[in-house]
Amino acid sequence: MSDISDRVKKIVVEHLGVDEEKVTESASFIDDLGADSLDTVELVMAFEEEFGIEIPDDAAETIQTFGDAVKFISGATA
């Protein structure tokens, strides 16, 4: 779990250019981390590649926060 969390955090920090401390469990990509809608698509693409999983569109829409992403990926890779 912590490994997944670290890898997701690294992607978010690199892609959105935000400080690591801002990437908290409840941080919303769009509202708190300055992502636009296309950034969220790119983040999902990056998650898919990093973890070798497919994130369907309806699932991608539910990934709003850093915590959502970690939770989904943990479930998908379990």
Next chain:
Amino acid sequence: MFDLTGKTALITGASGGIGGAVAAALHAAGASVALSGTREAPLRELAESLGERAHVVTANLGDAAAVEALPKQAAEAMGSVDILVNNAGITRDNLFMRMSDEEWAQVIDVNLTSSFRLARGVLRGMMKARWGRIVTITSVVGTTGNPGQANYAAAKAGLVGMSKSLAYEVASRGITVNCVAPGFIETAMTDKLNDDQKGRILTQIPAGRMGGPDDIAAAVLYLASPQAGYVTGATLHVNGGMAMI
């Protein structure tokens, strides 16, 4: 002047007059090309005449699954797709009152919907590369209308609206989306016109002649080039002045 060395381009309808000229122009500028069309023999012939960096990927653009698979096939052959040229098009002309649902649907499917699917298919790679060019061949009749071509004109006008919307979405990622709108170009599609029809058309073209496939290829080459990186959402009309729009 325009150098596409190291770039990869997928061209649909490459067995046709305009598509073949576009493929040759991009290839001459240094790009690798994936030639797509429904008929394999003329594609093979073109690929052989181009030599290295030319690949054949056949697909029937009326078949959704084949369209979905095409960007992947092209990326497998070339490593990526940096440039997409949506050129393939068909006509099913008829008077509006006689036009069947099938004639309408076929033209919309091949000319409009397949371009949407192909663009969607190549975007992922372009977004990651932070560079991409999508150039779609439309037609002067998409702007002016043309009797007997309600389906074709609707599809071509639809491509312009689609391209502009996509251009908005991906401009910040280094991807440009543009259209080239040919007027009357000497190809198999316009060969079907009789001399009387051609004569009447020529009176409406200030340049006094029909265009050639190379006129269109040059416009596509420009829009695909690094130099056109600040041009997006545009339609470049190449029509000898027959419609100044």
